[in-house]
């Protein structure tokens with residue numbers, strides 16, 4: 001296996017986004033705006049920031065607006081140019097100039113493991129990153145660059161892990177792991193996709209960042225459909241965890257304790273919008289004042305209602 005520092009990122013974007021219907025009926029979920037940028041742009045920016053400038057998106061039907069977003073829009077550029085609106089022009093260019101973005105269709109979508117396998121030819125024989133578009137990682141809490149560092153030091157593959165409450169573990173891949181001499185790094189000894197809480201080996205959930213050894217491709221080719229009848233990346237990683245380093249095996253985990261937003265979940269999506277808007281220099285100060293007033297008003301209304309209720313029942 002080559003030990004070259006990874007330069008390629010794979011972003012699977014073929015999902016249907018059913019949790020956001022009807023918004024996602026004709027618009028890919030990855031294009032939903034988080035403040036004024038589509039969610040996918042944050043993810044590509046994160047990859048680029050970690051030094052991954054070759055991005056492969058594994059797409060499906062109805063995803064052409066994604067390609068358009070990262071392409072030039074000459075008509076719009078000419079119009080902004082004519083108005084002398086350099087600021088907006090720069091924002092339009094941001095997405096175009098970010099990275100070398102390639103697209104491949106998944107065809108028959110048979111799960112996350114299958115989406116990664118579709119990237120095999122593009123990736124070749126070198127370690128690479130996988131970023132899932134539903135997870136936004138706050139740029140102040142770098143995760144991917146730490147994972148790349150751990151991969152460089154320990155070889156094999158690296159998953160991102162996060163402690164979650166027991167009641168939520170069935171939503172994630174879950175890792176069995178042992179400690180290492182680094183506080184934020186564990187040795188993964190086993191993985192199971194979305195276990196019921198009582199069968200979960202730990203409270204460490206796999207979140208949507210991976211640095212994978214190219215050995216994953218051969219493993220995925222042999223991985224039968226798992227949970228939900230889909231070819232699961234988690235199952236392939238479970239196999240890699242038991243393979244020798246000489247064969248590209250071994251799985252480490254980086255335990256992330258920073259800020260992560262699951263934009264695939266409606267409530268979390270709203271929280272991401274509020275937090276990111278609050279932190280923005282241009283919008284934050286005014287927005288946070290409004291938010292404070294809004295919350296205070298809601299609390300007053302709730303306490304007035306309960307006082308009225310108390311009177312009515314007394």
Ligand code: G1P
Pocket residue numbers: 112132134135171172173174193194205206207208232233234
């Ligand atoms: C996928 C993976 C799962 C992982 C999760 C992270 O599940 O299969 O192991 O924990 O992403 O977001 P999905 O959320 O696509 O169902």
